[in-house]
Amino acid sequence: MRFMVIVKATPESEKPGAVPDPKGIEEMNKHIDELMAAGVLVGYDxxxxxxxxxxxxxxxxxxxxxxxxxxxxxxxxxGFMILRVNSLEEAIGWVKRMPFCGGDEGEVEIRQVFEPEDFASNFNEEEIEQERQIRAQLAEQATRK
Structure with a gap:
């Protein structure tokens, strides 16, 4: 299952031209490396x-x-991340390890992303397969750019 990790803005992140300090970026890059090594990071920005x-x-x-x-x-x-993990608890575990680059205090929200099979009660198998194909095409396009 996939979870979107939504990093809430802070007064500091809303300042024009705001970027995290170099130490904050270094800490976040280490966390990104851990997520990638574990194979759970799908995307982030x-x-x-x-x-x-x-x-x-x-x-x-x-x-x-x-x-x-x-x-x-x-x-x-x-900002946001998409994690592919086995449970909400696993997503929470990864987020708890994440450095927070938005100042001293902040908030992160974690929300499960719908998968095609989540719509099984509303759509037939052909419609679900079509959704899977669209997602596969999008993933392929992303790797070409």
Whole structure:
């Protein structure tokens, strides 16, 4: 099963031009190496501050665009990882070992990612297989870039 590890933004990560200090990057790279060696890391990335982003609100057929920055830091995401592990407990174990580069305090959310077989009660086998093929194509495209 896969889990998304959502690193919440902090006031420090939301500052324009903010990047973790070199020691924080070094510590995170060591953790990334451990995840890769264990074969559980699927992907990861950090995100620019919300000042470089936008939100799109859907209201019927209307689309309302709001440019960043956004005031509520606790609602923002600074980065993410995708881990392939056997359980939520295993994902928690890896996250507990992760250095936190967003300052002295922060929060990380862990959410399970849907797999094609999770939809077995709603879709037939042909539809589930089609979903698997789409995911395989996406994975193949990612390796070519």
């Amino acid at each position: 950090g995100l620019h501050p919300s000042s470089k982003g936008a939100r799109v609100k859907f209201s019927g057929s209307n689309r309302i665009i709001t440019d960043g920055p956004f005031a509520e830091t606790k609602e923002l995401i600074a």
